Amino acid sequence: MTKLLIVEDESVIRSALKRLLERNDYDVSEAGSVQEAETSFDLQSFDLIISDLRLPGAAGTTLIKKAGAVPVLIMTSYASLKSAVDSMRMGAVDYIAKPFDHGDMINAVERILKDNAEANTKHKKSPQQLGQTTTRMDGFIGDCEAMQNLCDDIAKMAPTTSTVLILGETGTGKEMVARSIHEQSHRAAQPMISVNCAAIPETLIESELFGYDKGAFTGANANRVGLIEAADGGTLFLDEIGELPMEAQARLLRFIQEGEIRRIGAVQSRKVDVRLICATHRNLERLSREGKFRQDLFYRINVLRVMLPPLRDRGKDILHLAEHMLQHYCEKLGKPIKSLSPKAIQAITTYQWPGNVRELEHAIERSVVLAEGEEIDNDLLGIDLELVNVSRLRSSSTSSGSSNKTSIRAIAQDPPEDLSLEDYFQRFVLEHQDTMSETELAQKLGVSRKCLWERRQRFGIPRAKASSDKRVSSQKD
Template identity: 40%
Template sequence: MEPASRHLVYVTRDVNSQLSAQFNARGWHVEVAASARDARRALRSDAAAGGLLDLSSRFDSQEIAALEPCLTMPNVGWVAATAPGQMQESVLRRLVRDYCYDYITMPYEAPRIVDSVGHAYGMVVLGTADEAGEQAPAARVGEGEMVGSCDAMRALFRAIRKVAMTDAPVFVSGESGTGKELTAVAIHERSARRDAPFVAINCGAIPPHLLQSELFGYERGAFTGASQRKIGRIEAADGGTLFLDEIGDLPLESQASLLRFLQEGRIERLGGQESVHVDVRVISATHVDMARAMEEGRFRADLYHRLCVLQIDEPPLRARGKDIELLARHMLERFRKDGARRLRGFSADAIAALHNYAWPGNVRELINRVRRAIVMSEGRHITARDLELADYVEIAPVSLAQAREAAERQAMELALLRHRGRLGDAAQELGISRVTLYRLLSAHGMRHVQTEPGEHRMTN
């Protein structure tokens, strides 16, 4: 249901009073912005808004470039109003294509443009509602939902459903970054213990001298500084699931205490005299080669066999085929708001690099590379260079438009470099006017700054 009053930012230098009246009559609060500065001021809120960009009022190229950051804001649904023939200009055509839900050419009827802006606003509201609804489960599972359709992931999903129906201990093995904790959460949420606590502890991240008290808790006065009783992680998970991550790094002295708990179902707090019954389902995980760890005496075989009643193997990312691209697109959608630009997806060379790279850090590394690329990308597509994987592109398919765009950008960069950023001289070498060069620089996201009177230099 739409709110009674909706916010419209009307960017124009020639206000159409009849159009403003139509918006007011439909329940819009209209705020007129005559410049990029006014538009930024009007759009400081994160609330959804409608945007009407009146290109027919003939903003100059510098003002258009200054307006572009406003157009990238994901909470605004933009519609452009254009004069006949304006869509022949490449800069304006790109602006409308990349940022606007619709455009209307003059002469236009006021009700038609009000309807179009209303539709754009509605699409923004729908997207905001979807994201709000997805935040809770995403936050609950940590780095992201489990995504995949390859055979290995389908087998994993089947195994999760099977083991969730029992209370037997589960051992999850796999390389670092494959999502072992996500698997543990998925098992818990599909089990009869789903309404009870899920408590995770990283056995390799806690100093050995603190691990006993973290696992089992302590009584008041058990040691210096123990001013009151503290419940341990095992007891905190009573009735639910205890996830022991990186169990292969558990010190030997703690292994004996954990084995005793698994055998008896009871714990003793440090400094305590009585045992406490605790009912938990134990899921453990590690990237360590457990067979070698037991051979070398670093892990007790009797504890391992207690923990590994049911075993699940996490597939590495490099073995997941098309899921790599699927995951990358999923992460792009999830973290799209981190970037200043509205990205359209991944370039052909980026897709090739995603499949050629071995992913030693698995899904965790993929998430980090995509998030970094979203912020650092300077184009409309994330490239292999943005992912810092340019060395992993073999022969990637490139469209004619992409090749033309890359050649055009390179020619301008070299000309500006040779002429130390002077636009006039660079334009003369390229055989185009200074105005055309400026428009092309804006289209490619290449800015220039004035360094001396009559001299300009280019920056990315």
């Protein structure tokens, strides 16, 4: 059975997390500090260590070196996200922000254990195999499972001449994948011609793709080579092929079937040797059923298929991308290298990024242009951090209903079997509001005072006026 160690000084969090992991068939041990973990257990006998960042005595990051090859997952509050990122630079495998969702924790544990097993397997490969892996990864930032699979697929597809269909949401980097396939193919020394089918007017698309002979129509004063013919010997990348008009689709189908083209106004066809790569964010299969895209053309281009993951599904790759882009634009714009604030890190890692990598790149570029200090805050990214936090909290509480308000006091007395986001928030406030000010509570929870007040109202937790009155009276005395 897989062995896990939890190092957490808050007993309610530690106990709830242990029960959660044990219910998922893990053998779980626990400790309240680094010293206790070190004296009670052989750290290197575990498969994964889950540690809080801030612990009494020594920080959780000290376990990274002590654990050797055992991966360490750091838990941290939102207010300490920058420290969590620093811990990853020190060697932590990943971090997870508290309060966390049960599903997020289990997914993180499963992913880390799987990645660690795969990494151990890779160490057994020959140096030649490892060198090939590094070459395939060139140009791509990220090591999540989806990106690893993508690089493997590119390496298999590149040496062939088969047509490739790249699918993915807008902004996921479809042209970058097409270029990588071309550069790893035997055609790398020949041109790669990229065509955005959505950017060319419908009346010009055929002449742009296939070219024309002199006198073919009014204004055709000379012969013109089309983009397909210009890619002869190389690769033709048709981006947003789903926007191609039906008439052009028919001519494109003949080119694919026969390997030849005929310029507009010409009598003779010309043989061309072109590798075709297509891309779209649309569902071509559905469009073909609806009669909006030729079914026979869909079958012709759907030979090798690549599915690009959206940015929101790439885990910690998002932060790696953001930091890479930040350094790139600081150098490009001639500005000193800047860093991301904790709130900016939280926004970047929790925002859904509907525009994917392109939207992230534009956000980073904008922040570098507008930044005046050494640190970039979330407001420069154009992301509402508080709305992100509230939406995450609400999404996890849709099944809870109004039962939260009736169980608040019970939470403080008897820790529940499951510690959800709401449970953690309520328990933390109830346990610490007598010793912390509202500002301190908000900072610890990583929210604004206004957000703290709103959540108090929602969960029916009144402010501890008695304690605040004592502090006031003590000041007067």
